[in-house]
Amino acid sequence: xxxxxxxxxxxxxxxxxxxxxxxxxxxxxxxxxxxxxxxxxxxxxxxxxxxxxxxxxxxxxxxxxxxxxxxxxxxxxxxxxxxxxxxxxxxxxxxxxxxxxxxxxxxxxxxxxxxxxxxxxxxxxxxxxxxxxxxxxxxxxxxxxxxxxxxxxxxxx
Numbered sequence: 001x002x003x004x005x006x007x008x009x010x011x012x013x014x015x016x017x018x019x020x021x022x023x024x025x026x027x028x029x030x031x032x033x034x035x036x037x038x039x040x041x042x043x044x045x046x047x048x049x050x051x052x053x054x055x056x057x058x059x060x061x062x063x064x065x066x067x068x069x070x071x072x073x074x075x076x077x078x079x080x081x082x083x084x085x086x087x088x089x090x091x092x093x094x095x096x097x098x099x100x101x102x103x104x105x106x107x108x109x110x111x112x113x114x115x116x117x118x119x120x121x122x123x124x125x126x127x128x129x130x131x132x133x134x135x136x137x138x139x140x141x142x143x144x145x146x147x148x149x150x151x152x153x154x155x156x157x
Contacts, residue, residue: 023072
């Protein structure tokens with residue numbers, strides 16, 4: 001699973017002129033499922049996101065997590081994180097999960113986040129979304145959770 005986290009003082013997502021998700025201080029989570037992703041990758045990514053110490057403590061050091069500061073999560077699907085632009089001028093997105101699997105993984109991640117964190121807002125999978133944010137810092141962190149060898153099918157090993 002691929003993600004880009006942005007520490008924000010505020011963020012929102014709009015679809016067809018209507019704000020459908022909004023948070024104050026917290027993390028904007030841009031999320032992309034890959035074809036071999038399973039709930040194990042989603043759970044590992046969520047665990048990392050919730051515990052990642054990228055918020056300032058009383059000494060101004062990045063030493064607190066989103067949970068520690070009571071921040072929100074705004075989760076937005078973004079298949080373009082899997083872009084491959086090595087050849088030509090048009091990126092390929094074949095490394096992203098097919099839409100059905102991508103939506104299933106996105107929905108799983110959002111549901112898991114809502115059971116583990118008090119404030120979770122989200123975008124709309126597959127929609128044309130406008131994302132507004134005030135990046136705090138700025139702090140932007142890419143995260144990539146790969147399937148463990150034991151998660152791979154025998155033919156893929």
